[in-house]
Amino acid sequence: xxxxxxxxxxxxxxxxxxxxxxxxxxxxxxxxxxxxxxxxxxxxxxxxxxxxxxxxxxxxxxxxxxxxxxxxxxxxxxxxxxxxxxxxxxxxxxxxxxxxxxxxxxxxxxxxxxxxxxxxxxxxxxxxxxxxxxxxxxxxxxxxxxxxxxxxxxxxxxxxxxxxxxxxxxxxxxxxxxxxxxxxxxxxxxxxxxxxxxxxxxxxxxxxxxxxxxxxxxxxxxxxxxxxxxxxxxxxxxxxxxxxxxxxxxxxxxxxxxxxxxxxxxxxxxxxxxxxxxxxxxxxxxxxxxxxxxxxxxxxxxxxxxxxxxxxxxxxxxxxxxxxxxxxxxxxxxxxxxxxxxxxxxxxxxxxxxxxxxxxxxxxxxxxxxxxxxxxxxxxxxxxxxxxxxxxxxxxxxxxxxxxxxxxxxxxxxxxxxxxxxxxxxxxxxxxxxxxxxxxxxxxxxxxxxxxxxxxxxxxxxxxxxxxxxx
Amino acid sequence: xxxxxxxxxxxxxxxxxxxxxxxxxxxxxxxxxxxxxxxxxxxxxxxxxxxxxxxxxxxxxxxxxxxxxxxxxxxxxxxxxxxxxxxxxxxxxxxxxxxxxxxxxxxxxxxxxxxxxxxxxxxxxxxxxxxxxxxxxxxxxxxxxxxxxxxxxxxxxxxxxxxxxxxxxxxxxxxxxxxxxxxxxxxxxxxxxxxxxxxxxxxxxxxxxxxxxxxxxxxxxxxxxxxxxxxxxxxxxxxxxxxxxxxxxxxxxxxxxxxxxxxxxxxxxxxxxxxxxxxxxxxxxxxxxxxxxxxxxxxxxxxxxxxxxxxxxxxxxxxxxxxxxxxxxxxxxxxxxxxxxxxxxxxxxxxxxxxxxxxxxxxxxxxxxxxxxxxxxxxxxxxxxxxxxxxxxxxxxxxxxxxxxxxxxxxxxxxxxxxxxxxxxxxxxxxxxxxxxxxxxxxxxxxxxxxxxxxxxxxxxxxxxxxxxxx
Numbered sequence: 001x002x003x004x005x006x007x008x009x010x011x012x013x014x015x016x017x018x019x020x021x022x023x024x025x026x027x028x029x030x031x032x033x034x035x036x037x038x039x040x041x042x043x044x045x046x047x048x049x050x051x052x053x054x055x056x057x058x059x060x061x062x063x064x065x066x067x068x069x070x071x072x073x074x075x076x077x078x079x080x081x082x083x084x085x086x087x088x089x090x091x092x093x094x095x096x097x098x099x100x101x102x103x104x105x106x107x108x109x110x111x112x113x114x115x116x117x118x119x120x121x122x123x124x125x126x127x128x129x130x131x132x133x134x135x136x137x138x139x140x141x142x143x144x145x146x147x148x149x150x151x152x153x154x155x156x157x158x159x160x161x162x163x164x165x166x167x168x169x170x171x172x173x174x175x176x177x178x179x180x181x182x183x184x185x186x187x188x189x190x191x192x193x194x195x196x197x198x199x200x201x202x203x204x205x206x207x208x209x210x211x212x213x214x215x216x217x218x219x220x221x222x223x224x225x226x227x228x229x230x231x232x233x234x235x236x237x238x239x240x241x242x243x244x245x246x247x248x249x250x251x252x253x254x255x256x257x258x259x260x261x262x263x264x265x266x267x268x269x270x271x272x273x274x275x276x277x278x279x280x281x282x283x284x285x286x287x288x289x290x291x292x293x294x295x296x297x298x299x300x301x302x303x304x305x306x307x308x309x310x311x312x313x314x315x316x317x318x319x320x321x322x323x324x325x326x327x328x329x330x331x332x333x334x335x336x337x338x339x340x341x342x343x344x345x346x347x348x349x350x351x352x353x354x355x356x357x358x359x360x361x362x363x364x365x366x367x368x369x370x371x372x373x374x375x376x377x378x379x380x381x382x383x384x385x386x387x388x389x390x391x392x393x394x395x396x397x398x399x400x401x402x403x404x405x406x407x408x409x410x411x412x413x414x415x416x417x418x419x420x421x422x423x424x425x426x427x428x429x430x431x432x433x434x435x436x437x438x439x440x441x442x443x444x445x446x447x448x449x450x451x452x453x454x455x456x457x458x459x460x461x462x463x464x465x466x467x468x469x470x471x
Numbered sequence: 472x473x474x475x476x477x478x479x480x481x482x483x484x485x486x487x488x489x490x491x492x493x494x495x496x497x498x499x500x501x502x503x504x505x506x507x508x509x510x511x512x513x514x515x516x517x518x519x520x521x522x523x524x525x526x527x528x529x530x531x532x533x534x535x536x537x538x539x540x541x542x543x544x545x546x547x548x549x550x551x552x553x554x555x556x557x558x559x560x561x562x563x564x565x566x567x568x569x570x571x572x573x574x575x576x577x578x579x580x581x582x583x584x585x586x587x588x589x590x591x592x593x594x595x596x597x598x599x600x601x602x603x604x605x606x607x608x609x610x611x612x613x614x615x616x617x618x619x620x621x622x623x624x625x626x627x628x629x630x631x632x633x634x635x636x637x638x639x640x641x642x643x644x645x646x647x648x649x650x651x652x653x654x655x656x657x658x659x660x661x662x663x664x665x666x667x668x669x670x671x672x673x674x675x676x677x678x679x680x681x682x683x684x685x686x687x688x689x690x691x692x693x694x695x696x697x698x699x700x701x702x703x704x705x706x707x708x709x710x711x712x713x714x715x716x717x718x719x720x721x722x723x724x725x726x727x728x729x730x731x732x733x734x735x736x737x738x739x740x741x742x743x744x745x746x747x748x749x750x751x752x753x754x755x756x757x758x759x760x761x762x763x764x765x766x767x768x769x770x771x772x773x774x775x776x777x778x779x780x781x782x783x784x785x786x787x788x789x790x791x792x793x794x795x796x797x798x799x800x801x802x803x804x805x806x807x808x809x810x811x812x813x814x815x816x817x818x819x820x821x822x823x824x825x826x827x828x829x830x831x832x833x834x835x836x837x838x839x840x841x842x843x844x845x846x847x848x849x850x851x852x853x854x855x856x857x858x859x860x861x862x863x864x865x866x867x868x869x870x871x872x873x874x875x876x877x878x879x880x881x882x883x884x885x886x887x888x889x890x891x892x893x894x895x896x897x898x899x900x901x902x903x904x905x906x907x908x909x910x911x912x913x914x915x916x917x918x919x920x921x922x923x924x925x926x927x928x929x930x931x932x933x934x935x936x937x938x939x940x941x942x
Binding site: 011022041043044047052053058059061159289299300301302303304305308322323324325326327328329330331336338340365366367368369396397399401402403404405406408409410412413419421422423424425426427428429430431432434435436447 | 523779799811872875883900
């Protein structure tokens with residue numbers, strides 16, 4: 001009997017276990033889980049803290065019982081301490097500090113990521129929280145319900161910071177979001193960042209951009225957050241959400257090669273440099289499909305894919321990871337913000353000659369009630385015409401999320417921008433136009449590509465607004 | 472100066488004209504329009520008749536002024552009578568019955584389609600309407616507003632019939648939909664047809680299936696609609712919507728080859744068999760991309776694409792039509808019903824060995840409020856694993872329309888069902904799951920493909936319900 005040992009009970013680890021068991025019911029699968037919350041949707045934490053998900057148990061993708069019913073063994077509240085790759089065994093310790101060795105034929109590491117701790121004085125003060133694990137979220141929930149804070153400063157304007165702004169606003173708290181970049185959410189272009197900022201403002205969330213927070217101090221019953229650009233803000237609580245870093249101490253101790261930001265290096269089969277050890281999820285470097293290079297890009301979708309592949313290969317499969325395009329979407333109040341592929345600046349860095357065209361139109365024929373404005377950026381290579389990336393922002397009911405997926409599918413297949421008009425997409429007046437907005441935006445890009453020699457300086461950000469039609 | 476003459480002022484004709492003018496501003500473009508409503512969104516007629524679009528003028532994609540401002544000449548209320556392909560001229564007649572000849576260098580025919588007139592006695596009775604043109608819709612509107620009918624029978628349960636059921640229900644009329652097939656909307660499978668029927672029932676729209684209507688009679692102030700299966704229904708008005716046929720008398724008179732249902736035969740450049748004459752839209756046979764055969768499949772999206780290509784090629788371009796997949800969506804009350812590619816029965820007819828798997832899940836993580844159930848059918852070739860088609864039904868806010876487009880994009884690129892799991896699709900708990908529902912459905916298909924030898928009789932309709940999760 002093959003013994004498959006998996007370290008990590010979140011997206012990558014559980015996906016790997018389920019896939020292995022699905023393909024080979026005889027394999028013995030054990031997952032070492034550091035806490036007692038395997039297979040939780042940590043992406044759902046903001047909605048638990050907002051009150052929209054009343055019971056944290058509902059955040060489980062599956063219950064422990066559902067997992068063990070498939071024949072998978074869960075070793076909850078066990079921390080992996082070291083890996084002996086020669087002897088193919090892993091030392092684990094339980095909550096009572098009892099150690100033991102587990103042997104394996106194949107090992108999958110899915111230890112995930114941990115929040116980045118910025119160098120800010122006062123991070124350990126009461127009322128200051130980092131947010132990543134279920135335990136973190138219980139601490140925040142406890143604080144919210146017992147201390148009843150009226151205000152919060154959120155350090156970090158990435159998607160978790162913005163979801164938390166929405167969540168705490170939902171609790172009727174006064175919220176301030178502080179970010180280092182000149183515009184909100186630096187993973188999208190400034191024009192979309194400005195739309196997000198306007199949305200936050202309309203819900204009375206304060207936004208402070210270009211601010212580097214350097215200290216949090218206790219002053220009486222309150223905290224004072226201070227930063228560059230003369231930023232000072234009194235608040236009842238602080239949430240720090242400035243990104244994550246891969247958790248790979250264990251992997252490094254076992255001799256696994258690491259790279260960018262310390263993430264484990266893997267090949268497309270999710271194999272590490274050490275025989276019989278695979279790794280997947282937020283702890284690994286991820287292949288970017290478009291540039292064909294490894295980057296650090298932790299996303300739940302990617303962790304599921306990579307885990308599934310590691311699980312398949314660990315039981316004798318021969319599956320390769322197709323690569324990520326960094327496709328993502330976040331909902332902030334009633335606005336969805338999405339991206340896939342490369343932005344203009346990223347495309348330049350990757351050696352392309354990008355042209356980016358901004359386009360605004362309606363999600364469906366404007367004569368039918370309820371049309372929502374979509375703001376679309378298309379980035380393509382001005383020389384080859386290849387589609388490189390897209391960003392869409394607009395009301396979430398404008399099918400923003402699945403429209404970015406049309407672009408993502410197009411990039412997956414190396415389409416040219418011009419070829420997007422060839423896609424046979426669905427239409428009815430209440431839901432689209434005869435040319436879908438993604439096709440109108442692509443046509444606007446093509447028009448500007450053919451005029452590009454008339455464009456003088458930067459090729460970026462030619463804005464075409466409002467016609468909402470294409471021929 | 473090149474003279475481009477276009478017959479038909481709807482989707483194909485206008486798209487052709489705009490594209491030609493965009494590529495070559497010097498070309499002289501004239502469009503012969505049979506009525507005074509060029510570039511109207513006839514797909515929007517049901518929403519005008521429902522009252523949701525209060526002013527019919529808003530159904531115009533563009534006004535006549537916007538079109539002529541681009542330099543395109545509109546010859547409104549002119550009917551093309553004959554084509555002299557030798558002399559390259561077209562005889563037209565205006566509303567005052569004055570004839571004249573128009574010369575051309577290139578001619579594009581976009582005469583569209585007309586409603587099929589079923590063989591039913593009483594079709595000419597007052598209160599009985601066929602619905603296709605703006606003039607038709609004015610007649611219906613007039614009847615609705617002056618006669619104030621309280622009930623309607625709609626003959627035809629295709630998408631126009633169902634949209635009209637929704638529209639007249641919106642006017643608080645008692646509506647009965649009568650269809651020939653055993654389940655509603657025979658362009659989708661019965662399991663989805665049954666969902667539509669249930670939705671109609673929940674809104675008190677009566678559905679009569681497997682009924683062939685053969686007579687409409689005037690009895691007092693009312694009409695009586697009679698058909699097979701002992702169908703008799705008293706009603707205040709009748710709408711007949713049993714499909715369309717290509718309008719190609721003119722083309723045939725000019726010696727253009729026609730094929731299926733009399734539609735004009737074209738190649739992928741939208742050229743007809745007669746030099747310098749192109750055709751596009753609902754009057755032509757359309758290349759189906761997947762089976763690589765010509766079929767009759769009139770859709771507004773296709774008409775736009777074909778018109779654009781005809782316009783480009785007419786001014787010296789060399790563009791080929793990529794083919795249609797029959798992607799379509801219709802909104803019926805709060806339900807969206809969509810399809811792309813081939814259904815199981817169609818795939819069998821095309822020589823594939825289809826396997827179709829039904830799958831139900833939620834549009835997004837069910838812990839987040841407002842999750843909508845999606846009903847997904849995936850059809851793939853059981854031997855090669857190739858994706859052949861998909862159907863999705865569910866609440867329209869479950870991004871049904873753009874989810875079918877993910878399948879459509881996958882078919883466009885000849886993907887295998889299994890490869891859909893490789894697509895990097897967007898996720899956030901309020902809008903999807905780490906595996907998008909389209910990927911979960913694809914995984915369910917793959918699981919059943921590998922088990923297919925265990926499936927005894929028909930390979931169709933293995934239903935997997937409710938788990939809403941995938942690994």
